[in-house]
Amino acid sequence: MASGEQQIITSDASSVNGKTTQLAAVCHGAVDLRVEERPIPAPGPGEAQIQVALTGLCGSDLHYYSNGANGIFKILSPMVLGHEAGGVITALGSDLPSTCTLKVGDRVAMEVGVMCKSCQFCKKGKYNLCTGMRFRSSAKTFPHLDGTLREFMVHPVDLLYKLPDSATQIQAALAEPLAVVLHAFRRANVQAGARVLILGAGAVGLLACSLARASGCTQVIAVDIESAKLDFAKKMDWATGTYTLPKGPRVSGAEAIETAKSGWEGLKADPAVAGVEGLADGFDVVFECTGVESCMQFAVMAALPGSKVLFVGMGTPNLLLPTGPSLLREVDMLGVFRYANCYPEALALLGSGRLGNVDQMVTQKYPLSQAEEAFQDMKRGRDKDGNAVIKPMIYSSDHQ
Amino acid sequence: MSTLVPSSQEPTTQVDKTPQDQPKALKNDNPSFVLHGVDNVKYEQRPVPEPQADQVLVEIAATGICGSDVHYLKHGSIGHFVLKEPMCLGHESSGVVVKLGPEAGRSGVSVGMRVALEPGVSCRSCGLCKAGTYELCPHMSFAATPPIIYGTLARYYLLPADLVHPIPSQVSFEDGAMMEPLSVGVHSVSTLGKCKTDQNVIVFGAGPVGLLCMAVAKALGARRVIAVDIQKERLDFAKSYVATDVFMPEARGKDEAADAYCSRMSDLILSSLNIPALGPGGIDLTIEATGAPSCVQMGIHVLKPSGTYVQVGMGSNMTLPVPLFDVITKQLNVTGSFRYGAGDYPLAISLVERGLVDLKPLVTQRYDFKDALEAFEMTRQGKDESGKPVIKCIIRPPP
Secondary structure, eight states: OOOSSOOOOGGGOOOBTTBOEEEEEEEEETTEEEEEEEEOOOOOTTEEEEEEEEEEOOHHHHHHHHHSEETTEEOOSOEEOOOEEEEEEEEEOSSOOTTOOOOTTOEEEEOOEEOOSSSHHHHTTOGGGOTTOEETTOTTSSSOOOOSOBSEEEEEGGGEEEOOTTOOHHHHHHHHHHHHHHHHHHHHTOOTTOEEEEEOOSHHHHHHHHHHHHTTOSEEEEEESOHHHHHHHHHTTOOSEEEEOOOOOOOOHHHHHHHHHHHHHHHHHSHHHHTSTTGGGOEEEEEEOSOOHHHHHHHHHTEEEEEEEEEOOOOOSSOOOOTTTTGGGTOEEEEOOSOSSOHHHHHHHHHHTTTOOGGGGEEEEEEGGGHHHHHHHHHHTBOTTOOBOSEEEEESSOOO | OOOOOOGGGSOOOOOOOOTTTSOOOOOSOOEEEEEEETTEEEEEEOOOOOOOTTEEEEEEEEEEOOHHHHHHHHHSEETTEEOOSOEEOOOEEEEEEEEEOTTOGGGTOOTTOEEEEOOEEOOSSSHHHHTTOGGGOTTOEETTSTTOOOOSSBSEEEEEGGGEEEOOTTSOHHHHHTHHHHHHHHIIIIIITOOOTTOEEEEEOOSHHHHHHHHHHHHTTOSEEEEEOSOHHHHHHHHHHTOSEEEOOOOOOTTOOHHHHHHHHHHHHHHHTTOOSSSTTSEEEEEEOSOOHHHHHHHHHTEEEEEEEEEOOOOSOOOOOOOHHHHHHTTOEEEEOOSOOTTHHHHHHHHHHTTSSOOGGGEEEEEOGGGHHHHHHHHHHOBOTTSOBOOEEEEOOOO
16 A cells, blocks of 8 residues: 555544544556555544535546556555545544634635645745655655545545535636636736636636636637537537537647647637627637647637747647747746636635536546546546536535 | 674664764753843743654754844833733744654755745635735744744744755855844835836935835846935945935924925925936835824835835834825835745745845944843834944844
8 A cells, every 4th residue: 555645554544433444545556547455544633524515526646547647656656546526524633723713514615735834936926836746646746645535535635615505516626727726817917897718628728618608708708629518618608609620639839839729720710709890810818728729729829929828738748839929929938737726716706606506517427436437437528428627626524 | 602793893883873863962951042021131041842744954054033022021012912822032043954754855955054034824714815916815833923932032933844944055144044134024025016127216214124125126127226214324335335315304393284395295206316317227116114194195205107115114103194195106016025925935035145235334243142031122223322223133043
């Protein structure tokens, strides 16, 4: 057993309601996900024990499932997946910080990146860049820190956020991808009245559309290769216009630039853009949420001079950057890596209702015992009933 | 018959350890200078603290005294920080790391390292800490500030490893002790004031904080650093130190209203020093280091449009009139400055290390540990027997 946590000796194992073991969805390698028994951890100093409610799944989880790796980060020892989650506090450890007001029974959202708190990045508030960061369910660091796809876990209390009574566990789980989007919006310094383009209508792109509307953006154009996802955006009234990009083979380098150019030409000619005065000159902010090279290039072409492109999507280790459209038009390109200081605002936004009915993004729910099916459906992009997969979730316990 | 083994081949019973592995032999006492009440200080023995977790134990080498230390001695409180139990004084110190806690090793701090101490331990868990403004943490534990009972006027002091900042050999222990007030200067002038090369900066108050702010501005390449004070000796010193210009406001006229006086003095600053009210040559940054009402007004009046005003000085009355008309019509950035935050100590050390700030002229008196009270009295008086300004008194550690 080689999880990143304290090894729990059976005699010291915590028991909850008489249970001393629990189920966890553990990735052993490519397409080797096993739902197996693990001990229940006891909370150490500064920690709480949480009964996990819901875990949302995302692309990085899918990469670990499919390849046993996420880009260059390879799973070196079996690791529990999942990082978008909330639950209920079942026990509290000792030596809690003076700021902690949490109690057993509180429903909480979990921010799963455990930062060091003493490096220069933590001290200046950019803890997403912490040099000693340990992020649950990421194989970037070793020993790996186990994720949330299990029934019970422990976590530092200052990374737990109490849910108001009106908030749901779905909101707790959606707070994570929303935090990424919020971090991107803060870096973009989106002004009210802005006209934004969102490339990619996956969960992150859709939340970006929703937040853009809520932030007072007057034009929110969503682009994807899948019409079904764009239809969803339209149905939710999160996009003022949409455009379906023609599917094509994945290309790179100079070929990708040609694909990008024709994509932007196609979008410009579409009524979604052509019908709006001046919009063909470019957007005030572009959120690139696909990670596909040609889309990243498309993003800079579609930006207004002097504006910003936020690269949120991952997947292109080396990008060929056309400098005419980007640097020579002073289009600032900003990277986005996870989030910092976003959870409280993300939860408040979700609870406020201003983002609309985000719960509808949760297209599938699976019990923990059927985690394999969840990942298979996510891989296919469709569940057994033929429904599109936008945000699948796995539940570890009964919850509200 | 046993064979005699040549001594060179005998197993040695000595275990050689490199100095880094062997903690420096600790003295077993910790004489401390403890405040019991107003004008009531005692030398006491306190236990030698044991570093836990990521803490390190520092043997103090030098300690400076500041106005706040004197204030606790004379009043037993500052604002809502009220002395309730005996408290060791001192928070401006440097020293040598003598012991590491079990988790302090990976911080890069090692035994024997010469360091400047950052005496405020924030909670690191609240929203303000996480957002990068740990100086505002409501759960801050600050040396020699109630309810904390520990201070650096002792032999030993405990701090988390990341709050002891290494100082290179060309930075003396006295320089190291002054990194604390220098970091206040860095926080005010650089971090918040955003002072840039070739800007014009005016500093009200030529006491220790004002002088350090002037030094930072100069180090950052300010074209003009204008010192304002009502004491000629302090202005003379500022001019000999770093100031490019000095100004001493004349006394207020007998029947002159405060507002009129401040406007008149502000105009006089600009005209006598040939400073335009706007455009190139105008004043970009005001550092207010007195807390005096007239200086607050003048500091706002003299700024050019879009200029920045930084309030770092705390006076006896902190609720006073502010000329908001100027603030509005010139769209000034007005900000308060409190202690120091992320990046300030490293920049302070870098400025001294590179010779851009010289702290040595600021040490005006030195005292042995047993004479610490005299340092407080001298700081309170503000000038020595010959009338020369007292800037920074340094107290040596217990022998």
